[in-house]
Amino acid sequence: MASIEFVRVTKQFEKNVVIKDLDLKIEDGKFTVLVGPSGCGKTTLLRMIAGIDPQSSGSVLINGKDVTRIAPGQRGVAMVFQNYAIYPTMSVRENIEFGLKNNKVPKAERTELVETISATVGLAEYLDRKPSTLSGGQRQRVALARAMVKKPSVFLMDEPLSNLDAKLRVQMRIELIELHKKLGTTFVYVTHDQVEAMSMADTIVLMNKGTIQQEAPPDVMYRQPNNLFTAQFIGVPPMNVGELGRGGVKFGFRPESAELTHEHSGLHYAARGRIITREMLGSETIYQVRCGQHAFMIKCVEDRFTVDQDVHLGVAADKLVFFEADGSRISTEHALFKDHLEALRGIPHGA
Template identity: 75%
Template sequence: MASIELVRVTKTFEKNDVIKDLHLTIADGSFTVLVGPSGCGKTTLLRMIAGIDPQTAGSVLIGGKDVTSIAPGKRGVAMVFQNYAIYPTMSVRENIEFGLKNNKVDKEERKRLVETISATVGLADYLDRKPSTLSGGQRQRVALARAMVKKPSVFLMDEPLSNLDAKLRAQMRLELIELHKQLGTTFVYVTHDQVEAMSMADNIVLMNKGVIQQEAPPDGMYHDPSNLFAAQFIGVPPMNIGELSMNGAKFGFRPERAQVRPAGQAGGTNPDHFSMTGMIVTREMLGSETLYQVRRSDGNAYMVKCLEDLFAVDQEVQIDVAPEHLFFFAEDGSRIRRDDRSYAEYMRALRGMRNG
């Protein structure tokens, strides 16, 4: 196992800084997920850790040792790609032991390692088969086994589940979580899928345009976003965001925090809560919950999530959100917190927007 530290790393492509002066510490034994939109720099960061595409400036430390000038194969890391990179003409056994042969591990030790690792990932019955006869999930396990057999101190995974269908992707997420618990090794996982990030990570690093927007455990990322980008990126559906009538500020609330009732029905007595009347324009019944899009008279629409399917399209409803579930953001996207002197002003401005 090993911690990872990136110290003021910069990556430049064609005189453009894709990442600049970034600092990040990844704890020993953690399952850290780098998440963000395409082009945000997360894969670039992973490749710098691996040494595949070294940083332009700054240092990378693994287990406290500066590996900036050390070749990828000697950093004690193993990388798993989204396309698996499995040799099609080799059997599963030959794929797994390929690196061991190159490192001149003796035959008996190779056999022991391959059989132990293949049993761990559920491939013991497939060792003599070719990759073409395996399912997508089994091929992914071959790639994992080939990485595990090297006994790395760090696993680096670049969107390893993106080529799988939704059902298999969900299954493999659980298997990777269990594998991490079993190995106790540092995992660094890249994805653009926030559901993967929320369900798998001990710690999430949210990136945008080469800058870390927030670093937090999944629950902290969801319930306490540090800025507007984090609030809108994390969550399905994303946080509702509306314009306030002062200083370019915005307010927000999570869809499940809205209380919905038929228009005109008594309720919403808290003077500080957000309240609006609107028309249901879409309804998505998802089984255990229903999503409604509610449009108010000014044209702005908000998503609400209900555990019961009680309302219909074209029905007029009242929405109430308690003050403790409201968020405020400044014009630059930074979070305005309750201890900020301007918080009360923004709350008053929101009260003035009732019912549009």
């Protein structure tokens, strides 16, 4: 196992600065997920850890040791790519032991390692088959097994599930969580899918434009977003945000925090609206409600309303958050919070 630390790291391609003066510590043995929109710098961080694309300045430390001048193959890390990168002409066994052969590992040791690892990832009965005969999930397991036989201190995964269908992605997420528990190794996982991040991570590092927006466990990031970007990136549907109408300040609430009723609810934020869309998803229904200039997404357990129906929307005071014009969240301890809370009560909202 190993911790990873970035110390004032900058990465630029020619004149384009992708990451500037970044500091980050990834804890030993944790499942850390780097998430953010395309081009935010998350894969660049992963490749710097691997040594594939070294940083322009600053230091990358693995287990406290600066690895800047250490070759990728000597860093004790293994990388699993989006496209699997397995050899189609080799059997599953040959793919898994390929690196071991190159490193002159004795045959008996290779055989034991391959059989042990393949059993761990559920490939024992497929060792003599070619990749073309395997499903997408099985090919992903081959890539994982090939990384595991190296016994790395760090697993790096670059969107490894993005080529799988939705159902298989869910299954593989569960398998990766269980694999991490078995191995106890440091996992660093890159994705643009915040559902993957929320479901798998011990710690999420949310990035945008080369900057860390927030670093926290999934539940903390969801309930206590540092800023407007985090609030609207994390969560499905994302947090509802409306204009307070004073100096660019915005108010927000999660879709499940609102109540829809036929009559006025008496809750702190109250608005009249009309159902614009309805998505019945089985265990829950998501409504889009138009309230004056705002359109809010509301998540309900009960399927009680229809499109074009007039409703009342209410949100309790403790479910509301406020953001400054620059996007930073206003603390509930700040005097301005109560001021904004009272201002929101006094504003007429409705269709």
